[in-house]
Amino acid sequence: MRTPLLAANWKMNMARQDAHKLVEDLLAKVNGVSGRDIAICPPFHLLADIEKLIEGRDSIYLGAQDLYWKDSGAYTGEVSAPMLCDVGCKMVIIGHSERRAMFAETDQTCFNKIAAAISHKLVPILCVGESLEEREAGKTEEKVVAQLRADLQGQKIESGDQLVIAYEPIWAIGTGKTDSPENANKTMIILRQTLAEIFGAEIAQQVRLLYGGSVKPENIAGFMNCEEIDGALVGGASLKADSFAKIVNY
Ligand code: 13P
Numbered sequence: 001m002r003t004p005l006l007a008a009n010w011k012m013n014m015a016r017q018d019a020h021k022l023v024e025d026l027l028a029k030v031n032g033v034s035g036r037d038i039a040i041c042p043p044f045h046l047l048a049d050i051e052k053l054i055e056g057r058d059s060i061y062l063g064a065q066d067l068y069w070k071d072s073g074a075y076t077g078e079v080s081a082p083m084l085c086d087v088g089c090k091m092v093i094i095g096h097s098e099r100r101a102m103f104a105e106t107d108q109t110c111f112n113k114i115a116a117a118i119s120h121k122l123v124p125i126l127c128v129g130e131s132l133e134e135r136e137a138g139k140t141e142e143k144v145v146a147q148l149r150a151d152l153q154g155q156k157i158e159s160g161d162q163l164v165i166a167y168e169p170i171w172a173i174g175t176g177k178t179d180s181p182e183n184a185n186k187t188m189i190i191l192r193q194t195l196a197e198i199f200g201a202e203i204a205q206q207v208r209l210l211y212g213g214s215v216k217p218e219n220i221a222g223f224m225n226c227e228e229i230d231g232a233l234v235g236g237a238s239l240k241a242d243s244f245a246k247i248v249n250y
Contacts, residue, residue, distance in 0.1 A: 002205075002206065002207075002208050002230045003035065003036060003037050003059075003208075003230075004035070004036040004037065004208075004224065004230055004231045005036070005037045005038075005039060005164065005208050005210060005230060005231035006036060006037070006038050006039070006231050006232055006234065006244075006247055006248045006250075007038075007039035007040075007041060007063065007091075007125060007164075007166075007210060007231065007232070007233045007234065008038075008039065008040045008041060008234055008238030008244055009041050009065065009093060009096070009212075009233055009234065009235050009238065010040075010041060010042045010043060010046075010065075010235075010238060010239060011043075011065070011098070011235055012043055013043070013239055014042060014043065014046060014239070016045075016046065016049060019042060019046045019049065019050065020049065020053065021241075022239070022240070022241050023040065023050055023053045023054065023241075024053065025241030025242075025245075026040075026241040026244060026245055027053070027054070027057065027060075029241060029242070029245035029248075029249075030060075030245050030248050030249065033248060033249060034059075036059065036231075036248065037059045037060075037061065037231075038059060038060045038061070038248055039060075039061045039062075039063045039090075039091050039125075040054065040060070040061070040062060040063065040238075041062075041063035041064060041065050041091070041092075041093055041125075042065075043065065044064065044065075044079055047062060047064060047084070047087045047088070047089065048087050048088075050062055051087055051088035051089075055088075061090040061091055062087075062088050062089050062090060062091070063089060063090065063091035063092055063093060063125065064079070064084045064089050064091075064092045064093070065092075065093045065096070066079070066092070066093065066094070066096075066099060066113070067079055067080060067081050067083075067084055067092050067094075067113055067116060067117060067122075068080055068113070068116075069081075069109075069112040069113050069115065069116035070116075071116075080116070081116045081117055081119070081120035081122055082120060084120075084122060085120050085121070085122065089122060090122065090123060091122060091123045091124070091125055091164070092113075092117050092122050092123070092124055092125065093124075093125045093127065093166075093233075094110055094113045094114055094117065094124045094125065094126050094127070094151075095107075095110035095113070095126055095127050095128070095147075095151060096127045096168075097127060097129055097168060097170045097173060098173075101170075107146075107147060107150035107151050108150075110126065110147075110150075110151040111150065111151050111152075111154075111155075114126060114151060114152065114155055115155060115156075118155060118156065118157060118162060118163075121162075123161070123162060123163065123164055124163060124164070125164040125165075125166050125210070125233065126148075126151055126152070126163070126164070126165050126166065127165075127166045127168050127212070127233070128143075128144045128147040128148060128151075128165065128166070128167060128168070128191075129143075129144065129167055129168040129169045129170050129172075129173075129212075129213070130143040130144065130169055130170065130171075131143075131170045131171065132170070132171035135169065135171060140169075140187060141187070141190050144167065144187060144190065144191060144194075145190060145191075145194050148165070148191060148194045148195065148198070149194065149198065152195075152198050152199075153198055157199060157203065158203075159203060159206055160195075160199075160202075160203045160204065160205065160206020160207040160208075161206055161207075161208075163207050164207065164208045164209075164210060165191055165195070165207060165208070165209050165210065166209075166210040166211075166212045166233040167184065167187055167188060167191060167209065167210070167211055167212065168211075168212035168213050168233060169213050170213075171213075172212075172213025172214050173212070173213050173214070173235065174214070174235060174236060175213075175214060176214050177213075177214060178213055178214045178215070178219055179211070179213065181211075181222040181223050181225065181226050181229070182226075184211045184223060184226065184229060185226035185227065185228050185229055188209045188211075188226070188228035188229055189228055191209055192204050192205075192207070192209065192228060195207055208230040208231055209228060209229060209230050209231075210229070210230060210231040210232050210233045211223045211229050211231075211232050211233075212232060212233035212234065212235070214236075215232040215233075215234045215237060215247060216237045216243065216247070217237070217243050217246035217247055217250075220232060220246075220247045220250040221250050224250050232247065234247055
């Protein structure tokens with residue numbers, strides 16, 4: 001059984017005071033919810049604060065939005081896996097399409113980052129997804145399979161709970177457009193088959209597959225009702241306690 005995971009990607013948003021209020025309100029609203037995991041992935045400057053706020057809460061995990069694959073050294077501006085562990089992170093988003101498009105992330109850098117995360121027992125949330133052009137050309141499957149293979153082939157994991165995949169069609173991010181749950185589920189089936197080819201069927205069955213792209217309280221249930229969709233990676237709607245709590249409580 002895969003426990004549903006609802007993950008908040010705050011992107012480059014939130015000052016400290018607003019972040020405290022959001023997390024306190026969210027905790028009050030999800031108090032008593034069981035049978036699902038929550039991840040909060042704030043910008044780096046908020047990690048330590050949020051770790052204190054969620055300390056002792058079962059099933060609520062702190063995540064970062066990126067890391068650099070070296071442990072330490074002369075890499076100005078970068079943050080390493082041991083540093084994320086030091087501040088209490090359990091997860092880290094890798095290869096978000098915004099990083100691939102705007103910050104020159106390649107499949108090779110994603111591979112290196114995932115290897116660093118895994119070796120420090122951080123769970124990578126690897127993002128994959130196709131552009132509108134690729135979608136319209138019928139190349140969704142080809143794109144996401146190529147990304148999975150390039151970013152994961154050769155990684156060493158012993159169980160599927162060491163990895164999360166987020167399928168985020170790029171054209172659905174921040175646009176208010178979503179993939180249909182049926183289509184997203186079909187893509188998830190392909191992703192799981194590819195994971196089985198890379199890691200074996202048993203591990204592939206344990207990996208959680210999230211949908212991302214304009215997830216809101218009004219559409220979350222449709223995705224969660226799909227057999228292969230195990231959760232969501234939520235941007236805009238995770239910046240308000242009320243809407244993210246409704247997504248968690250779908
Ligand atoms: P939105 O939910 O704002 O579309 O963002 C999705 C996303 O990119 C999450 O990583």
